[in-house]
Amino acid sequence: MKRFFLTLIISGIGTCYSQNISVESFRLLEKDLDARVNFPKRDQNGEVCAIIKVVTPETDFVWDSDALGIVSAERKTGEYWLYVPRGARFLTIKHDLLGILREYQYPIPIQSATVYEMKLITAEIEKIVKKPEIITQWLAIDSEPKGANIFIEEKLVGTTPYTGQFPEGEYTYRIELPRYHPEAGKVTLKGKRETLTFTMRPRFGKISVTSSPESGMMIYLNDENTGKTTPATLEGVSSGNQTLKLTSQWYQPQAKTVTVTDNQTTTASFTMEPAFANITVKTTPPADILINGTKKANSTYSDRMLTGIYTLKAELDKHYPEERQLVVEAGKAQSISLDLKPKTGRIDITSTPFDANIKLNGKDYGTTPTTVRDLLVGSYTLTLEKPGYGTVNKTVSITEGQTTEINETLPTGMEVTIASTPSGAQLWVNGASVGTTPFKTTLAFSSHSVKLVNGKKEVNETITVTQGGKTRWEFDVAEFSSTGIFTDPRDQKTYKYVTIGKQVWMAENLAYEPSNGKYWAYGNDEGKVAKYGYLYDWQTAKNVCPTGWHLPSDAEWDQLTGFVGSNKGTKLKAKSGWSSNGNGTDDYGFSALPGGYRYANGTFGYIGYEGYWWSSTEYGPDIVGTRYMRYNYGTVSRSHLSKSWGFSVRCVRDL
Numbered sequence: 001m002k003r004f005f006l007t008l009i010i011s012g013i014g015t016c017y018s019q020n021i022s023v024e025s026f027r028l029l030e031k032d033l034d035a036r037v038n039f040p041k042r043d044q045n046g047e048v049c050a051i052i053k054v055v056t057p058e059t060d061f062v063w064d065s066d067a068l069g070i071v072s073a074e075r076k077t078g079e080y081w082l083y084v085p086r087g088a089r090f091l092t093i094k095h096d097l098l099g100i101l102r103e104y105q106y107p108i109p110i111q112s113a114t115v116y117e118m119k120l121i122t123a124e125i126e127k128i129v130k131k132p133e134i135i136t137q138w139l140a141i142d143s144e145p146k147g148a149n150i151f152i153e154e155k156l157v158g159t160t161p162y163t164g165q166f167p168e169g170e171y172t173y174r175i176e177l178p179r180y181h182p183e184a185g186k187v188t189l190k191g192k193r194e195t196l197t198f199t200m201r202p203r204f205g206k207i208s209v210t211s212s213p214e215s216g217m218m219i220y221l222n223d224e225n226t227g228k229t230t231p232a233t234l235e236g237v238s239s240g241n242q243t244l245k246l247t248s249q250w251y252q253p254q255a256k257t258v259t260v261t262d263n264q265t266t267t268a269s270f271t272m273e274p275a276f277a278n279i280t281v282k283t284t285p286p287a288d289i290l291i292n293g294t295k296k297a298n299s300t301y302s303d304r305m306l307t308g309i310y311t312l313k314a315e316l317d318k319h320y321p322e323e324r325q326l327v328v329e330a331g332k333a334q335s336i337s338l339d340l341k342p343k344t345g346r347i348d349i350t351s352t353p354f355d356a357n358i359k360l361n362g363k364d365y366g367t368t369p370t371t372v373r374d375l376l377v378g379s380y381t382l383t384l385e386k387p388g389y390g391t392v393n394k395t396v397s398i399t400e401g402q403t404t405e406i407n408e409t410l411p412t413g414m415e416v417t418i419a420s421t422p423s424g425a426q427l428w429v430n431g432a433s434v435g436t437t438p439f440k441t442t443l444a445f446s447s448h449s450v451k452l453v454n455g456k457k458e459v460n461e462t463i464t465v466t467q468g469g470k471t472r473w474e475f476d477v478a479e480f481s482s483t484g485i486f487t488d489p490r491d492q493k494t495y496k497y498v499t500i501g502k503q504v505w506m507a508e509n510l511a512y513e514p515s516n517g518k519y520w521a522y523g524n525d526e527g528k529v530a531k532y533g534y535l536y537d538w539q540t541a542k543n544v545c546p547t548g549w550h551l552p553s554d555a556e557w558d559q560l561t562g563f564v565g566s567n568k569g570t571k572l573k574a575k576s577g578w579s580s581n582g583n584g585t586d587d588y589g590f591s592a593l594p595g596g597y598r599y600a601n602g603t604f605g606y607i608g609y610e611g612y613w614w615s616s617t618e619y620g621p622d623i624v625g626t627r628y629m630r631y632n633y634g635t636v637s638r639s640h641l642s643k644s645w646g647f648s649v650r651c652v653r654d655l
Contacts, residue, residue, distance in 0.1 A: 021101040024119040032115035043085040048113040054080040056120040057158035064092040078149040086112040137189040148177035206265040207234040217246040278333040287316035314338040345398040359383040390467040413444040419474040425454040476548040498589040501563035504653035509533025532595035535646035545651035552652040554617040570634035579608040582631025598646030612647040
């Protein structure tokens with residue numbers, strides 16, 4: 001039999017070198033677990049390396065990498081395994097005969113614990129004897145799947161698909177691919193090209209794994225975690241006897257041996273034995289449930305528990321804790337009730353007068369005198385009420401096993417003061433003359449009628465005296481003429497007023513600065529306030545008028561304009577101050593001025609040309625009625641605008 005060697009040496013003849021290295025392909029082997037499970041190696045930082053499997057039949061390579069380096073390089077059958085750190089960027093390949101491939105850039109990022117395949121294309125290394133009498137022939141070998149190692153005369157010559165030239169003769173061959181049965185035989189090269197094609201016979205199969213009564217069991221194959229849970233199919237399992245084991249937190253481990261047949265699916269079913277029991281715990285009254293000192297629930301706890309011995313405890317404020325030992329046996333459900341005994345005391349309650357209504361923390365307990373038993377220990381708010389009397393509120397404490405005694409007198413009224421501006425008005429209370437203001441007296445808790453008379457001015461009101469409520473009432477009984485000057489007691493600013501019909505109106509725009517609310521000088525120029533007053537948003541405007549005055553409603557504006565009649569705007573406008581000949585006749589002394597307005601966005605507009613005034617009447621969540629006058633119209637118009645705008649305020653006297 002003739003023997004073939006990849007390197008032939010014939011003395012006396014020169015040697016030729018074909019020098020070349022290139023990369024045919026570079027790809028990720030997604031299902032290859034060699035880097036993570038089978039052959040892991042770690043870099044200097046302790047991180048699992050990636051494996052680059054360099055497929056080449058040639059040997060004697062030198063490998064060089066970037067700054068991250070190469071942790072290890074191992075020669076395997078038909079390939080090299082390069083262990084590289086995560087983030088490696090390029091590889092330099094050197095060979096004494098084939099030359100150098102410098103800084104080959106990896107086309108995809110290198111990740112930790114991941115496997116990649118790099119196929120090299122190299123020129124054949126031959127030492128050729130140019131001897132005319134040696135006749136050669138071509139041999140082609142292929143397989144499905146591809147990538148099988150080819151041995152000719154027990155020497156590795158490459159991987160499928162393969163084409164090589166050999167001297168004529170008979171040769172032994174062997175085709176090997178991991179996890180497939182090998183193919184072997186003899187081939188004779190004589191006179192023509194020989195082609196050998198093999199379909200590799202799998203040396204593996206599948207296992208279908210199921211579990212009952214539940215799925216989700218962790219699957220181990222030969223004590224190695226597969227990373228899968230039931231139901232699942234394990235693919236690519238080597239033929240022969242294999243050990244399966246299922247584990248779970250809640251079930252006892254189960255193991256069995258199954259026989260895997262080439263290219264077949266073996267079924268493995270497991271019936272799992274529980275390692276738990278279903279436990280339900282309820283408390284009366286609702287209380288915290290603790291198991292081995294850890295709170296699990298309140299009132300009711302229901303869950304599976306592993307077999308074992310546990311300390312079960314229920315805790316509730318103002319109750320004695322309940323504790324017992326719980327023994328959990330696999331598959332034996334239990335329902336446990338825990339009753340907590342309360343810590344209680346009692347209270348005796350009396351009052352003057354009798355028959356006062358009793359409330360403890362807002363709950364009714366009848367009328368005085370009474371004894372309330374079996375109260376939980378702690379503090380309570382006691383309330384005693386009776387019509388015509390004041391209310392007693394106090395905090396009482398209930399002590400375990402003790403009686404708390406309470407005796408309270410309900411107040412009948414309180415001292416109040418009734419005053420007037422100006423003082424010295426004649427005063428009647430509940431129809432009886434009591435003197436002049438200011439007047440101080442004690443009134444019962446109820447409603448009372450009061451009448452004050454100052455000259456021609458008479459005020460009739462009802463005041464309600466309540467415990468903790470108002471203790472002073474002051475009424476304005478000043479007599480007003482049809483026109484005059486009013487002094488705002490809040491800031492001592494004076495305003496003209498005028499009587500129009502049955503209404504008394506301020507004849508100037510309000511210029512009061514409230515401590516709370518939103519208001520602005522036009523254009524933020526305080527110099528304009530003396531003439532035009534301030535601009536207010538509606539929420540501020542409705543509360544900004546002085547005592548005895550208020551923001552007019554739409555109906556009150558209608559009453560004013562109805563009294564004035566036609567050409568309302570002309571008659572109510574001031575005789576000066578309006579731009580573009582827009583002045584009025586001011587027939588009634590109202591002296592309306594064009595103070596402009598402030599938009600919701602903070603800008604100002606139309607001073608000298610338009611005047612806008614608020615009403616108190618709402619037409620929606622953000623819409624209020626307003627009145628406005630313009631320089632070029634003799635009307636008083638109504639509009640509905642946002643509460644956030646800034647308009648002038650004219651106050652009208654309370655009737």
